[in-house]
Amino acid sequence: MVFALAVLVLGTAATQADQSVAIADNFPGAAFETTTPEAAGWSAETLAEAKAWSQQLAPTAAVMIVQHGRIVAEWGDTAVKSNLHSIRKSLLSALIGIAVDKHEIDLNATLGSLGIDDNSPGLTETEKAATVVDLLKARSGIYHAALYETPGMAKLRPPRGSHLPGTFWYYNNWDFNALGSIYERATMQSIFTSLDQKIARPIGMQDYQPGDGEYFRGKDSDHPAYPIRMSARDLARFALLYLHDGRWKDRQLVPSAWVRESTQSYSDAFAEIGPGLGYGYLWWIGFPRDMGAPTVNVPAGSYEAIGAEGQYAFVIPAYDLVIVHRVNSDLPHRPEPNFRQMARLLWLVLSAAGDRDAGPDVALAHAAGTRLSGGALTSALSGKTLAVGKWLKGGPFAWQLRADGTMSILAGPARRERWTGTWRVDDRDRFCRTLNETDARELCLVVVANDARLQLFDSDGLMRLDAEVE
Template sequence: MKTTTLNRRDFLKQTGIGIAGLSLVTWFPGAYAHDLKKTSGLARSIPELQGLSSAQILSFIEAVEKANLGLHSLMIVRHGKVIAEGWWDPYRADLKHTLFSLSKSFTSTAIGFAVAEGKLTVEDKVVSFFPEEKPETVSENLAAMRIKDLLTMSTGHEKDTLGPLLGETQCCWVKRFLSLPVERKPGTHFLYNTGATYMLSAILQKVTNTHLLDYLIPRLFKPLGIQGADWEKDPDGIDTGGFGLRLATEDIAKFGQLYLQKGIWNGKQLLPATWIEEATSFQVDNAPPTGKTTEHDWNQGYGYQFWRCRHNAYRGDGAMGQYCIVMQEQDAVIAITSETHDMQAVMDKVWEILLPNMKNTALPQDSKAYDILKQKLASLTLLPASTNTTSPLIAAISGKRYKMKENTLHTDAVSFTFQKNNCTFKLKDAQGEHTIVCGLNQWIKAETMMPGDPPKLVPLKNKMDTSKVKVAAVGSWIDADTFMMTWNFYETPHSDVVTCHFSNDTLRMEFINSVDSKARNKKEPRLILEGQMEAMKG
C-alpha cells in the first residue's frame, strides 16, 4: 500500500468493577447517592467508583483551559457510566453541536447496516450504482473503485473532491464526482476525501430509497435514544454524509459506547460485531512518506471512516475538535465538542492525564475532590474576562444611527442602545433590520439573522437563507472609546468578535471570526465597517 501525506482540514470488558462498585456504594457518603442514577440516556456514576479520580479529571479540564484549547463540552464514560460531564456556557447539554467530519463515522455505520441487510457489499463497484450519471468514457481506475475504497479514503484521487462538489450549487454532485480524474489505482493511495463519504450517502439512498438520516433513525438513533438529529443536504436533497450532522454531546458518547460494546445495546445486537471490528481496524496506512510517528494520532492508520489512535484506541473526529474517542483497553469513551486550534494537543492531554490514571479497580472515596470537580463542571463558561460595563460615551452614542460606508456586508446603518444590563445592537441592510442584544459581562441568548453569521457549507439553490441561528451575546467596554461584542453561535463551534471604536462622530467596526482568531497564521480581521453618526432630525 502506497501512502501520502495526510490531506485533511486540518475493548476490555468490565472485570470485577461492577461488584466492587456495588460494594462501595454502602460506604460512600450520602452526598454521592443522588449522583448514582440512571437517566433517559447513559447511566451516571462517581469517578472513583469507576477507577478514575475526580482530581485527575479536574487536572484535565484545567490543562485544556490553560492551553486555551477551546472545549465546548466534555463527557467521560467509564464502564458504560458517565463519570464527568460539562458544557462551557453558552453551550448546553440539551443543544446540538455541528459535528463536521465526525459525521463520517455515522455514514460508515449506515453502510454497515446496509451490508448486514444484504443491500450491498464493500466490494461493489461505485459506478454500478449510477448508470445515468457516469461519464461516457469510464476510466480503468474509476471502473475499479469500490465502496471499500470510499470507506478507506483510498479512491485514487490526488485531491479531495469536496471542492468541486461544493462548486455545483444547482445539482448533480454525483455526476461531478464521477467526472473527476482518478489518477491512481483505487486501494493504493490514502487521501482524506470528503467527497468519497458523500458518495457513500448517495449510494445508500440509491439502494434503500431512503435518506441517510432517515435510514439511521430506526436502526441507530431510536434504539440509542437519540432525538432531534439533522443533516445538511446537497442541492439534490442527498444528505452530505461527510459533514453536516448535528447531535448533542451525549449522543456522541452513546455512539462511542455502542462501538465499545461491539454493537450491543440494551442486550440487543444492533450492528454486527464483525462490522465494528472491520470498521475500526487498521485498513489503510495513512502515515506520511517519512514514516509513522508514534507521537501523532493522525498517522496511526485508517479504518472505515474511523481513525486509529495511539494506545490501541480509535476515534471519529471532526474539524476544529469534535471527538468520539473509544479507548478499548480502558473500557472508556470520551466525547468532546470544541473549536480548537490544535486537535492533536487535545488528544495529547487525554493520553497524558486521563489514560494513565484509569485503574482496573475502584478508588478510595475522595468527597472533597469530587465536590470541587462538580463545582468546576457546573461553572464552566466561555465568557470573556469582565471589564467595564459603562463609558462616558454612552450618553452621546446610545440610540444614535451611524450611516455606514459601502461595504461587503451591504450594511446601510447600525445603532447601539445601552441600558443598565445590556446593549441592543441593530444592523440595517437590504433584507431589513437585524438585532442582537448583548448582556454586559453576561450572556444573553436569542436567535438572529444577522449577516455574516456561520454559513452552511452547502449553498442553497436559488434562494437566500432566511433561517435564524441561535446566538449568545456579551459586550463590554475595553476602554473608554472601545466597545467589544462577542457573538457565540452556540449550535456551531463558531463565534464572532466585533470591536467597535468610537471617535467623535465616527465609528469603525472590526469583525474577526473565531476560525481566523484561532488560526496560527491567519489573524487579519474578517471585515471592517466604517460609518458616520447621522445628524438629528428637526
C-alpha cells in the same frame, strides 16, 4: 451475542489494576447514570487538571468521560446540538454496515456497476473500477473535486489518475460523499432518517432528530455532503454502542463483525506527523504516539471518530471507556486543538483512571532536568547537531546549528540537506528557528537539559522535540 473483552480495571489500587473483567453490561436509560471519580477509582486531582487543560484549549468544549456505562466526569453543555463535521462519516459507516448485512450493499461492487459518476470531467473507466470498500478505506484513487472539504484537504489532493484504485490512502471527501449517494440509492432512504430509525431511537438518543441533518450541495460535485448536528451526550451513546460491539441491551443494531472489520486499520494515516494513527472504514484507529517527542500511548484496540474544529469520540475497549470532546463551531472559538494538544488531554484522562502505560509526562511543568538560559543555552546549542524525529516519516533528522546563527536540517540515514534556515536565542531564553521557506514562521522553544538529551517545549508547555546531542 454479548461482546465480552478481558480488560484491565482502571483504578488506583494495585489489586484492581491486575484484575480482568468483561465490559460492563450497563446502558443508559432516559439519561446517563453518574458516579464520582473517587467511587470509580479515578484521581479527582488529575481529572481536574484534564478539565483545566481542556478549557484552556477550547473554553466552550463539552466533554464526557464514560466508564462502565456511567459518567465519571463531564463539563460544558453536553445537550447542545452542533455540527459533528467529519464524525458524520463514522455514523454513515454504521449505517452501511447494517445495509451490507441486509445484502442491500455489496462491498465489492464497482462504481461502474452502480452507475456512480460525477460532473464534467466525469470519472474515467479506471476510476469507475474502484469498489465500495475502496471508498470506505479512502483508497479509491478518485481525485475529482469534492464538496465540504477543508482547504488543507484540497491542497493535498493528488492529481487525477495518479494512483490506481485500492493502492493509495488519501483522506478524500469525494469518497465519503459518494458513499452517501451509494447508501441512499441502495436503501431508498435518507441518511438522516435512517440514522434516526436504525440507531438514534433504538439507543435512546435524547436530542437527535432527522431535521438535524442537511445536504450541502455545490457545483464542484454531484455528490452532496451530509452534515449532521448532534449533542455530546447523544454522540456518547453512539460511541457506547460501538464499545458494545454494535449491541444495545438485547438488540444487535450494528453487526458485531462489521464493528470489528470497520475499526481495524487498513492504512497508515498522516505518517508524516509520526506513527500510531491508522484508518479503517470511516473510523480512525489508534492515535499519534510520537510526533518528534512522545505524545500518548493509547491501549491496543482503541479507535475514534474525528471531526474538524475539535470533534472527537474515543472508544477504548481495553478500559471500557468512552471519551467525547465537542466544540460548538457555531460560536466564536479558538483554533481547533491539534493532535499534540488532544494527546495531552487523553494522557491526563488515562492517567486519572490509573493507566500506567500512557507514556511519559511531557509537560514542561513536570519536566526533569535543568531549564537552560543565557550563555548556558547558547553554549548547549552553538556548533551542535541535534538528532531528532527517528520515528517521523523521512527521518531521522539532524539539526546542525552553526555558531554564525545559520542551520541545516538533514533528513534520513544518508543525512541529505532538506531545509536551511537561521537560529537564535531570544530575550525570553528560548531557542528560536526560522526556515528559509515561503511564509515560514519563527518557532521558539524552551530547552531543558536532561542528561545527554535536550528536550524542547512549545508555547503550550508540551514537549515538541526530544533531541540527542551529537
